[in-house]
Every structure is written in structure tokens, then in C-alpha cells.
Amino acid sequence: MSADIEHVKCLIIGSGPAGYTAAIYASRADLKPVMYTGLLAGGQLTQTTDVENYPGYPHGIMGPEMMENFRQQAERLGTDIRFGYVSSVDFSSLPHKVVVDERKTITADTVIISTGASAKWLGLDSEQKYSGFGVSACATCDGFFFKGEDVAIVGAGDTAAEEATYLAKLCKKVTMIVRRDEFRASKAMMHRVLNTPNIEILYNTETKEIVGDGQSVTGVTVINNVTNQETTIPVAGFFVAIGHHPNTEIFKGWIHMDETGYIKTTPGSTTTNIEGVFCCGDAQDHIYRQAVTAAGSGCMAAIDAERYLAAKEHVVTA
Numbered sequence: 001m002s003a004d005i006e007h008v009k010c011l012i013i014g015s016g017p018a019g020y021t022a023a024i025y026a027s028r029a030d031l032k033p034v035m036y037t038g039l040l041a042g043g044q045l046t047q048t049t050d051v052e053n054y055p056g057y058p059h060g061i062m063g064p065e066m067m068e069n070f071r072q073q074a075e076r077l078g079t080d081i082r083f084g085y086v087s088s089v090d091f092s093s094l095p096h097k098v099v100v101d102e103r104k105t106i107t108a109d110t111v112i113i114s115t116g117a118s119a120k121w122l123g124l125d126s127e128q129k130y131s132g133f134g135v136s137a138c139a140t141c142d143g144f145f146f147k148g149e150d151v152a153i154v155g156a157g158d159t160a161a162e163e164a165t166y167l168a169k170l171c172k173k174v175t176m177i178v179r180r181d182e183f184r185a186s187k188a189m190m191h192r193v194l195n196t197p198n199i200e201i202l203y204n205t206e207t208k209e210i211v212g213d214g215q216s217v218t219g220v221t222v223i224n225n226v227t228n229q230e231t232t233i234p235v236a237g238f239f240v241a242i243g244h245h246p247n248t249e250i251f252k253g254w255i256h257m258d259e260t261g262y263i264k265t266t267p268g269s270t271t272t273n274i275e276g277v278f279c280c281g282d283a284q285d286h287i288y289r290q291a292v293t294a295a296g297s298g299c300m301a302a303i304d305a306e307r308y309l310a311a312k313e314h315v316v317t318a
């Protein structure tokens, strides 16, 4: 085999909670996993601050620190963790072929996809500046920090509607910023929003800037796109709920996906339509999107990969 082609038993693509948990289980099952971290090593949690809802941390933990712990645990158990991104794959025959950084080819008996998803952002400088300091793309993760305060949320889909009603239970008032004169969310979700007294909806409204005191968010300046009227609303938290996109582009054409690019797995397992390719975490989950659910599915992927290899070995040696 040429020097720039390497064969591995188990290749893990992506390094969020799903990928690291798969790595921990695969290492302990002696699959000698090799992980490529992707460009954002540690995944979405490296871009958050406090994580208070991951079991096992009674006082909470900072997202980047938690992911460093995940990494150290996977490494201690034997995972070969490498910085690099997978640029293309070829799942047409076994073993699977994966190209890393557009130059190195890996052949793999099993591939675990844990490439995650990325939140869509508005693209404002102030949004980036206060990310983790009042700006969040996850109400379930960060809503608690704004208990009893006023917050705003942008978006009009099911996620925004669901997160607004979640926030309304914790916060004094929730202002929903909706860019058109109607919602995209389903009727059932809309019904819940419209029947929650402490949610105020601003239609035809766009976010101009997030205002802060240099440390944290203090308000949001919005503009009505019909009247051009500008208003600054005092809020302590600003939630962005305008959708996510799964990081699955490189698998298009190989793996079955839904219309928005989430990879389809067999319910109750992590198997995909391709033999020996498993998927876990946010790349296949647009509903829960939590670190703990991603970790759980990472564990499932490693067990599925191990059982797949064991069954194959059994057939070969029988």
C-alpha cells in the first residue's frame, strides 16, 4: 500500500460530543479508532460558555473545557486524534475511501459520521461580539441564565416558536422578531405562541444591531421593514433561531438524507443506507440537538460498528 494510503478499522469524522463518545467506546472495544477532528475541533460546544445541563457536572462546566475533557478521555483510551478535515468520500465499495485535507487517502472498514450541524447566524458583528455573553443559538442550553429577565428571539419557524414558548416559562417577557408578516411554523406551534401571554410578536421586523455595554447584551435595535421605524428594546438575552444546517455536504450523493441534508438512519440505530457507515449526533438529528443526546448516539454508533465488524468476522471465519 502506498505511503499516503492508510487502512483503519474505524474512522470517526468529527469531534463533538457524538464523535468523542463514539471514540471512547470504539477504543475500549479495540477498534483502534482514528478520528479527524474537522476544522472546529470540539464542535459547537467550544463556542459556548457555561454548560449546566450535561449530567455529571453539578456546578456546570465551560463548553471548551468540557470538550477538552472529552478529548483527553478519548485519547487516554487510545483514540488516534488528528487535526484535519475530510474533503471527499467514496462509499462505492468496501473498504470505504475517505480523503483527508484533499491529499491523504484513508481506507476504512467502518466509518462513523459525527460532523454535527451549525447554527445559522444573522451575520452581524455585534452578534459575534456578544456570542456567549447574551447571544445564543440554543434556548434549551442558555435560557436558564435569563430567568426573570426580558429576552428577544429572532426567527419564525418551528424552532423559534418552540424556543419562544420555552423561554416564556423562564423569562419575564419574550419579544419575537419576525421578518415577514407571518410565521413559517406549523399551526400547532403557532397556537402555543399566540396563547402565551408574555410573548410579544413584532412582525415585519428585522434585527439591525445587538446592543451591549461591552461585557454583555443590554438590548436589540430593530427596524420595521414597512415603516422603517427603528426601536431599541431592552433585553438581557438575544436568541437566534433561524435554522441550522447539518455539515453533511461531502456525503451528498452517497448517503440518504432528508431534503435539508440531515442523514437518514434506521430508527433505533445509527446505521445508514451504506454498509459499514454509521451516523450519530446532530448530523442526523434536527429535533433534540443536545450534547447529551449526541453523546448517547455516539455510543450507539460505536456499538453498531463493533457489532457489524464482529458479524463480518464471524462470517469470514465460520
Ligand code: NDP
Residues within 6 Å of the ligand: 121, 122, 154, 155, 156, 157, 158, 159, 160, 162, 179, 180, 183, 184, 185, 241, 242, 243, 244, 286, 287
Ligand atoms: P426553518 O428553516 O423552518 O425556519 C427558519 C426561520 O428563520 C424562518 O421563519 C425564516 O424566516 C427565519 N429566518 C431565516 N433567516 C433569517 C434572517 N436572516 N433574519 C430573520 N429571520 C430569518 O428552521 P427551524 O429551525 O425552525 O426548523 C427546521 C426544521 O425542523 C423544520 O422542518 C421544522 O419543522 C423542524 N422542527 C420541528 C420541531 C417539532 O416538530 N417539534 C421543532 C423544531 C424544528 P422566513 O419564514 O421569512 O423564511
